[in-house]
Amino acid sequence: MRRPRVSRGGALPLFDRLQDEDPSVAREVNPNRTLSVEEVRRSVIAEADALFNTRNPLTVEELERRGELTALEYGVPDLVDFSPQYLEDRRRMARLYRDILQVFEPRLHDLRITVEEVADNRQKLVMRVDGNVLVGDVKAPLSFPVVIEQGATGRADG
Numbered sequence: 001m002r003r004p005r006v007s008r009g010g011a012l013p014l015f016d017r018l019q020d021e022d023p024s025v026a027r028e029v030n031p032n033r034t035l036s037v038e039e040v041r042r043s044v045i046a047e048a049d050a051l052f053n054t055r056n057p058l059t060v061e062e063l064e065r066r067g068e069l070t071a072l073e074y075g076v077p078d079l080v081d082f083s084p085q086y087l088e089d090r091r092r093m094a095r096l097y098r099d100i101l102q103v104f105e106p107r108l109h110d111l112r113i114t115v116e117e118v119a120d121n122r123q124k125l126v127m128r129v130d131g132n133v134l135v136g137d138v139k140a141p142l143s144f145p146v147v148i149e150q151g152a153t154g155r156a157d158g
Contacts (some may be wrong), residue, residue: 037135044107044133052066052076052146054089054096060096067077069103076100079148084125090115097127099144107133108142115148 035043054075056063063069063077076097082089094113102111111131118124127146132139 035135037133037138039139040107040133040135041140044105044142045144047105048101048129048144048146051101056100060092063096063100069100074104084117084123090117090125093125094127097129101129109134109139 030094051074051133056073056075056077058066058073060077060079060081063073066073079093082093084090094115096117098111099115101108108131111129113127113129115125115127118126125148126151127148128143129146130143134140135140
């Protein structure tokens with residue numbers, strides 16, 4: 001009986017595995033199955049960017065009352081009820097984004113999010129995402145900013 005191969009990389013996300021990088025080739029010689037530590041970091045940032053730029057149809061209050069989120073609640077709610085000038089609103093926003101990110105990006109661990117206002121622009125916030133990604137046996141640190149502007153969702157700048 002053949003033993004399974006031990007992999008040193010991180011698992012490739014499902015939709016990335018399903019993507020055909022060269023449609024002219026009938027069968028891939030060595031299909032992508034794992035990512036390096038740096039590729040996992042880039043993948044997590046890309047997934048966070050997609051998540052933060054998808055509008056969730058529920059209000060913040062409805063999301064906070066829900067016990068568990070499902071694929072139907074993917075994305076972030078409209079942030080119209082938050083005021084960047086108030087520290088408690090920024091903390092609440094950080095908790096909301098952290099909770100959403102933990103559900104939809106399970107490769108992130110030890111997640112911390114802080115939200116700070118931009119001194120010269122009251123309609124803009126910078127959210128800092130810090131944590132670790134598990135890649136095989138390696139716990140790799142990851143940190144990236146997300147710019148949030150009024151009337152828009154977030155844009156991850158990794």
